[in-house]
Each structure stands twice: as C-alpha cells, then as structure tokens.
Amino acid sequence: MRLQEKVALVTGGGRGIGAATARRLAQEGAAVAIADIDQEVADAAAAGIRQDGGRAIGVGCDVSRKDQVEAMVARTVSEFSRLDILVTCAGLIRDNLAHKMSEEDWDLVIDTHLKGSFLCAQAAQAVMVKQRSGRIVLISSTSALGNRGQANxxxxxxxxxxxxxxxALELGRYEITVNVVAPGFIATRMTEATAERMGITFEQMRDGFAATNPIARVGEPEDVAGAIAFFASDDASYVTGQTLYVRGAP
Ligand SMILES: NC(=O)c1ccc[n+]([C@@H]2O[C@H](COP(=O)([O-])OP(=O)(O)OC[C@H]3O[C@@H](n4cnc5c(N)ncnc54)[C@H](O)[C@@H]3O)[C@@H](O)[C@H]2O)c1
Known part of the structure; x- marks a missing residue:
C-alpha cells in the first residue's frame, strides 16, 4: 500500500497496459482517474476497480486535444482534490514503410503519443507544482531504438x-520526478493487431518472440504496471529522467 492518499491519472487506462496500471495503482491504495478516448472502456475499467473496493472514475478524453486534456485534469482534481501521479498510456499504431506512410498516419501517431504526452504532462504539472510534489511516468517503447515499418x-x-x-530538469526543484517505462512485446490489443497485419496468428507471433528472447515469454501488462508503480511510489523519489526498458532482455 505504497500509494495510500495518492491520486493517480492514467491515460489510455481503458485497456491493456493502462488498465493493468490503473488496477495496480488502486491496489496500492491510490484513487484513480481512468481516461480513454473510448469512454465506455474507461467507465468499465473504473467500475471494475470500484467492485474490488478501490476508488476510481472513468473520463472520456482524446489526449491530442489540449481542451480535452485540461478538462480531464480538472475533472480528476474536482473529484479527488489533488493529483499526485500521471501515467500516459494512451496510444495507437499506424505502421507502414516510410516510403508508403501517409501524412495522416504520421500526424495521428505523433499527435497521440508525443503531443499527447506533452499536453498531459503540461496540464498535470500545473497542479503538481502548486503541491510541490508529483510523479510523471511516460510510456516509450523498444521501438524508440528503431523498428521497421514504425517511423512515426x-x-x-x-x-x-x-x-x-x-x-525532469525543469520540474525537479518542485519534487516532481519524470521517468519513462519502455516496454518490449506485451500481450495487448495493440500487439494482436500487429499479428493480424502481418498475416500470422497471435500465438505464432508470441511463440516466435519467446523463442529468441532471453526471458522466453512475451510480457504481460502486469509486468509493465509493476515498473510504473515503482516510479510512481516514494521508493523512486530520487530517480528522475530515467528510461527503464521492460522487455525481458538487456
Ligand atoms: N503492447 C506492447 O507491446 C507495447 C510495447 C511498447 C509500448 N507500448 C505502449 O504502451 C501504451 C499502451 O499500449 P497497449 O499495448 O496497452 O495498447 P491498447 O490498445 O491495449 O490500449 C491503448 C488505449 O489507448 C486508448 N487511446 C488511443 N488513442 C487515444 C487518445 N488519442 N486519447 C486517449 N486514449 C487513447 C485506446 O482507446 C486504448 O484503450 C501505448 O503507449 C503503447 O504505445 C505497448
């Protein structure tokens, strides 16, 4: 129960890594606002946490829209009175080789992940600076190191x-840490869609990955949630600006 009395906001929290993270933060005692562009899955994830005795609300939000992001943070603070932890899991992929990639697919992916992370961090830090404390955890990927078909x-x-x-440089003086978790292959709807596009079953993709990865299995959303919970907790109070790869490999 490292997060008792804390309030967390998880974007993309309706499914996959975000949903597992919201559950984990709630299990550690945090009240959680679950934001997703799909309000239905956000509400369902929040209802699941409440059924287990936790505190949670669902919020509809497109993280690439500044007005919606500001409303999401305002709703979190009006419901739970503060904001201690931001985790930005909202995301999607639009893969294609660079020479075939459309401008729309470039913009959508950059706007959702990069601009979305910026807008969420900007809105959250306005609250956290006043509190003089906060934890921001952004989600990267092993694909940051380069991945065929994923220029965007x-x-x-x-x-x-x-x-x-x-x-991390700008916010350290306010006791706000900013860290990154970069997952490898995690079993979610996102990787299921990748298998479909590659014309193979999810099981074939899983097995192929497991055969070559040092830890011989794919990751589960809970594997990532554990690393995020560390950065969100006081155990990581002197750790900032770091990227932690969660990939079952060096
Ligand atoms: N699954 C993996 O292998 C993997 C690996 C590395 C990084 N990641 C990253 O982890 C994060 C979560 O991915 P996941 O695998 O859980 O995917 P997922 O598809 O299961 O969940 C992503 C959620 O984000 C929501 N979303 C999409 N666009 C949004 C927007 N504009 N505003 C708000 N919500 C939006 C979706 O509705 C969905 O519920 C993403 O940032 C992804 O890039 C995933």
Missing part, C-alpha cells in the same frame, strides 16, 4: 524520452 511510432517514442529528460 519510433520517432514519437524516442521523442518521449527526450521530453521526459527535459521535464
């Missing part, structure tokens, strides 16, 4: 690492 996603995910290092 890779650029956004490496951009997020630079964003975090810069925010």
């Amino acid at each position: 996603y890779s650029a956004a995910k490496m951009g997020i690492q630079g964003l975090a290092r810069t925010l």
